[in-house]
Amino acid sequence: xxSEPVVYIVDDDDAVRDSLGxxxxxxxxxxxxxxxxxxxxDALPPAPRGCVVTDVHMAGLSGLQLLRRLQARRIGLPVIxxxxxxxxxxxxxxRAAGAVALLEKPFGPxxxxxxxxxALGRS
Numbered sequence: 001x002x003s004e005p006v007v008y009i010v011d012d013d014d015a016v017r018d019s020l021g022x023x024x025x026x027x028x029x030x031x032x033x034x035x036x037x038x039x040x041x042d043a044l045p046p047a048p049r050g051c052v053v054t055d056v057h058m059a060g061l062s063g064l065q066l067l068r069r070l071q072a073r074r075i076g077l078p079v080i081x082x083x084x085x086x087x088x089x090x091x092x093x094x095r096a097a098g099a100v101a102l103l104e105k106p107f108g109p110x111x112x113x114x115x116x117x118x119a120l121g122r123s
Contacts, residue, residue, distance in 0.1 A: 005050035005120050007031045008077070010040050010066065012058040020053060023109050024116060037061035041069060048077055051100075051119035053112075056083040056090065067097045078119035082107070 007029050011017040014035070021031045030050075034040040038060055040052070052070070054063035061069070067079045078100040083090065086104040094102045100122060101115040 003049055004030050006048065007050055007116055007120075008040055008044075008048070008052045009033045010035075010037055010052060010054040010058070010063070011082075012036060012055065012060075016055070020112070023112065027113055029116065029120075037063070037066035037069070040066065041073075044075065048075065051078045051080065051116060051122075053080045053082060053116065056081050056094070057085070064093060064097050064099075067094075067099060071098060078122045080112075080115050080119055 007024050009017055009020050009031055012035055017033045017035065021033050024031050034043065036058060037054065054066055056063040063081045070077055070079065079098065080101045080103065081094045081099045082103045082105060084105045086102060091102050100119050103111060103115060
């Protein structure tokens with residue numbers, strides 16, 4: 001039996017986390033929401049399917065640190081990084097770390113949905 005993929009949303013801002021979750025649920029995607037990178041790392045099942053959408057700037061572990069920890073644990077979930085302050089250096093760092101997409105806020109709903117669907121196609 002194949003389990004349905006999950007979009008793991010990680011953001012320390014309740015409003016952002018809730019709006020992303022509602023948007024993705026509205027298009028039929030299963031989501032789980034976490035207020036920190038560590039909370040996601042602590043809750044992940046042994047062989048997760050899906051992708052991660054994470055803010056880059058959070059208290060505790062950053063989104064890029066989360067991406068690196070997932071890789072260190074050999075968890076191959078594609079990671080989409082979102083940020084309010086993207087620059088060339090951050091974009092290069094996110095790509096080098098293995099992010100499949102970097103979205104700068106404010107981004108449109110269609111942009112997020114397309115990035116998530118592309119990431120789910122990789123998982």
